[in-house]
Amino acid sequence: MIDPYYLQQLAIGLSLGMTYALMAIGFTLIFGVLNVVNFAHGEVYTVGAFAGLVLISALAPPMMAVLFIALAAGAAAGFTLERLAFKPFRRFTDEASLKSRAMRESTLLSSLAVSIIVREGLEIAFGSHMQSPPVQYLINTPVRVGSVVLATGDFIIFGVSAAMLIGLQYLLTRTRVGLSIRAVSNNPLGAKYVGIDTDRTIIMTFVVGSMMGAAAGILTALYYGAIFPAMGFVPGIKAFVAMVMGGLSSIPGAVICALILGVSESMATAFLSSGWADMVAYGFLILTLIFFPSGLFGAGRERV
């Protein structure tokens, strides 16, 4: 018989992993189409949480409305981010400059700069201290399942994330938008030649990816009851680790690695203090980079 404590940690880890997975998908989608890393993705998560908080304190709407407003805020954030930090650096569209180091690094730095601006802006607007949504919105009511005590949030996060993953799968395989996203990430120049509007597709990718990130933000915020401007940094890094472990462009890989990461982290808190538990993710990242440079699930895409 397994100690119920570990079962509980496993369940918490799965729901934690699901939020990482939502974040990691945003990273993966954007890396797929543009071949660049979006360092402002963590701020999208924060923006989602703050949009939810503002709506809750202004209107006290039902739960579903909060989720939808977070999604909308995420979509708007993704759109603005793409226009501000990525579009200006896509002046040249030939394949050589799309893959060039200079272009990647300038967008990497510009997204970093935008993330600083957003975080500091939120700090000015809301203060850097932790804010808590009203108690009736928190999703951490304990639920007893057999010998294990879980929170409602564990189920809600797992359910919403699973629904969003299924929705994403539908979007990517059954709709025109999704097909064009896949086409552009497969071969940007080829997609352009067959008449796909790459610019529009890139915007759509940012919108979809950022919606996932914002949903993760509001769900985690309601689960832990803590909203603050720097909240996106750590999940952003974890999601990034999951993406690299999963092989940079593989969505199933990123999801599986995010779950592995979430579970191993919550298991680690059984043995370590929570401060050291963050080491697990960084350790995984370094080990993956050294021993599986193309990721656990990635096809060998280019030299690392």
Add this chain to the structure above:
Amino acid sequence: MSASDRKTGGLLVPIAIALLVFAVLPAGLAAFDRGYFYQVANVAMIFVLLSASMHLVTGVAGLLHLGHAAFYGVGAYTAALLTTKLGLGFTWTLPLSGLVAALVAFLVALPTMRLVSIYFAVATLAIGQMLYLVMLNWVDFTKGPNGIIVTKGLELFGFSLSGRLASYYTIAVVVMLCIVAISRLSHSYYGNALRSIREDDQCADAMGVRTIRLKMEAFTLSAFFAGIAGALWAHMTGYISPGDFKFSESILILAMVVVGGLGSLPGAVIGALLLILLPEGLRGMGDFRNIMVGLVMFLSILFLPKGLLGEVSALRLVRQQLGAAWRRTDNGIGIGWR
């Protein structure tokens, strides 16, 4: 213009900079005699050194380094722990901090140096965060979030240099020596070899440049200088805590190099001065200081992709005005780095 004219022209700018740093600025500081101005000048110089060391690894060698502040922190913690646990003074902690930071960087570089571009950036980010977590969580050794009070100020062989002007001069001398060393590293055949790796490492490899070894050397050297900066910081402020060495500090240093111009040492110095002095000048704006860092970085990437003083113009400036290492024929034509 004859060769002798060029020779004097080549000394004019270094002499002017030396005068500014060692005579004009201290005179101005002494005239105002406010502790705050000394503090700002010292912090600016330490960040000039950090930015210059980042310039070596990110600008010249082209390795995007997102964990530089952690090596700075390793240096600062080495100095602080050597002082509090072993009672060593600044004379010994200064070189030892540099060496310990370099050693840590060397160990880190062994497995990660074969990674390229974004993978390397991510690895340095993770390593920077791991070092930060160690500083934050190993409470028995580093005192964790409480930080360490560094009991000894600046001194040299027991001779105290912790007065306002004396500490300014100490930091200025150390920083200037390091800048000269970094300048000789980046403006020489050695620097050119690093630049060739940055432009195309496979091509450089094929032409006989030992890419991995050179990258490791650049990474280690840059950590050495960051460690020196850390020791200066620890002894100058007298108190260090993990918050001084977190990810946002790495980004601040990176922003300095980017704003100044990747690959340009004068640019890195200017960028550091700008990003330290501008927020200090805007202190009246209160909370908006940190946003300025982001805005300056964003606008400079957008409108000045080469930086304030781009690499090409910086190299021309260095060759013509600071060109102690730039060899010329008798009729004044430059023929290469010495």
